[in-house]
Amino acid sequence: MASINRIVMAKACRTLIRTLEPETLDVAEISGKFGERFPFRSYFNYQYPEYDICDGPLRDQDGEIGQFDLIIADQVWEHLDFPYRATRNVWQSLRPGGYFLVAVPFFVPLHAAPVDNTRWSARGLKNFLIECGFEPDDIVAEQWGNRWAAMRNLIGPFPPVYDKETDVLHNEEDMPISAWALAQKKEA
Numbered sequence: 001m002a003s004i005n006r007i008v009m010a011k012a013c014r015t016l017i018r019t020l021e022p023e024t025l026d027v028a029e030i031s032g033k034f035g036e037r038f039p040f041r042s043y044f045n046y047q048y049p050e051y052d053i054c055d056g057p058l059r060d061q062d063g064e065i066g067q068f069d070l071i072i073a074d075q076v077w078e079h080l081d082f083p084y085r086a087t088r089n090v091w092q093s094l095r096p097g098g099y100f101l102v103a104v105p106f107f108v109p110l111h112a113a114p115v116d117n118t119r120w121s122a123r124g125l126k127n128f129l130i131e132c133g134f135e136p137d138d139i140v141a142e143q144w145g146n147r148w149a150a151m152r153n154l155i156g157p158f159p160p161v162y163d164k165e166t167d168v169l170h171n172e173e174d175m176p177i178s179a180w181a182l183a184q185k186k187e188a
Helices: 007-019 083-093 122-131 147-155
Strands: 026-030 042-046 068-074 094-105 139-144 178-184
Touching: 007 094, 007 139, 007 178, 068 083, 083 094, 083 122, 094 122, 122 139, 122 178
Parallel strands: 026 042, 026 068, 068 094
Antiparallel strands: 094 178, 139 178
16 A cells, blocks of 8 residues: 555656656665556666665676666665765766665654654755766756645654545645655766
């Protein structure tokens, strides 16, 4: 069952991936399963704690730094102790012209898995990605939320399961629940 926190974000992220022609992409996903639904040319999944993106770039089975067209991090970056370091490692693992799709919560309770450290709005996420080496014009960052979803997060249970009969999905820019960004690494 889907959480109200992810309905709009997941739809927007699926749309972004479809615009990239998924069947042409070599993809890595970090500690998630969002990308399993797409017909990528190749798909590799790196799970924590076996693989910690904070420790270094993504490596293939031969120990070489992987080179991917798209790297997905869905609901992961808020749990990292060193998100800047991790994003620089993603940068190294992208081919020139490759993309990094990152989706994070904003207004939700702390949820340790094993820790919970950071929150970004769309603007904060874009600024963070710029500091990590992506060009401002090569980043699309968005956010979604509303007071109803915020209240559902506060009163529990968490995460609140989406009820299409009672939950509203309109967006209030001043009440973000989740944020996401697609950043492209410049061509060489």
